[in-house]
Amino acid sequence: MDSSRLRTGELVAGIGGLALFVFLFFDWFGGGAEVTGSVVNGTATLSHPGISGWDALGGDISGFLIIMSGVAGIALAYLAAAGQRVNIPAPRGAITALLGALAVLLILWDMFAGSPTLKIGVFLGLAAAVAITAGALMALAEDGFQPLVAVAGGRTRAVSASAPAATPAPPPVAVPAESSSSSSGSTTTKRAAAKKPAARSRSKAKASPKKKASASSRSKSAAGRKN
Numbered sequence: 001m002d003s004s005r006l007r008t009g010e011l012v013a014g015i016g017g018l019a020l021f022v023f024l025f026f027d028w029f030g031g032g033a034e035v036t037g038s039v040v041n042g043t044a045t046l047s048h049p050g051i052s053g054w055d056a057l058g059g060d061i062s063g064f065l066i067i068m069s070g071v072a073g074i075a076l077a078y079l080a081a082a083g084q085r086v087n088i089p090a091p092r093g094a095i096t097a098l099l100g101a102l103a104v105l106l107i108l109w110d111m112f113a114g115s116p117t118l119k120i121g122v123f124l125g126l127a128a129a130v131a132i133t134a135g136a137l138m139a140l141a142e143d144g145f146q147p148l149v150a151v152a153g154g155r156t157r158a159v160s161a162s163a164p165a166a167t168p169a170p171p172p173v174a175v176p177a178e179s180s181s182s183s184s185g186s187t188t189t190k191r192a193a194a195k196k197p198a199a200r201s202r203s204k205a206k207a208s209p210k211k212k213a214s215a216s217s218r219s220k221s222a223a224g225r226k227n
Helices: 008-023 055-058 063-082 094-113 120-142 155-162 177-226
Strands: 027-030 032-037 046-047 050-052
Touching: 008 063, 008 094, 008 120, 027 055, 027 120, 050 055, 055 063, 063 094, 063 120, 094 120, 094 155
Parallel strands: none
Antiparallel strands: 027 050, 032 046
């Protein structure tokens, strides 16, 4: 056995089981008035003896279940320290938690439906049963057991069905080949138009000397006529 293997839940359940067996020796309920001694001799005394947990719970099924909850708490801690578990298809600590919860309910029932005189032992026994239940639930949680899990469907499915469908993104627009050809044609047209004025300016530049020569010949002939 290795006590370092004990986790918090198993330790709490084991201590609660041991405490429950100890508290069963305490007085749980009042047993009424009891006269001891002799009334004639004047030695009579009136006492109110209590009923221990063993006497109060030992004769019915509820007492058996309460005692079994203490045994289950001690067994849970012992098996954890020994590195073993009971080979049953149930999470470790589930049976201990169930017996502890039953013990809590049965003790509460005996407190309200039993003797009207309650002693300190019944409150201590109730606290021990609560410790057994809490320790077993802590052991279940430490093993990753979840009592409630989310279920697909219901409100979640209704919300998903009422949600509007997402609109797909429009595909990228492909540039047609004609636009590229037209753009290339417009570019060549612009280049040709740019070349034509340059050619015209060159032809004008070539024609200007000829005009100057004809003008000079005309002026010479006019001077010869005058002479």
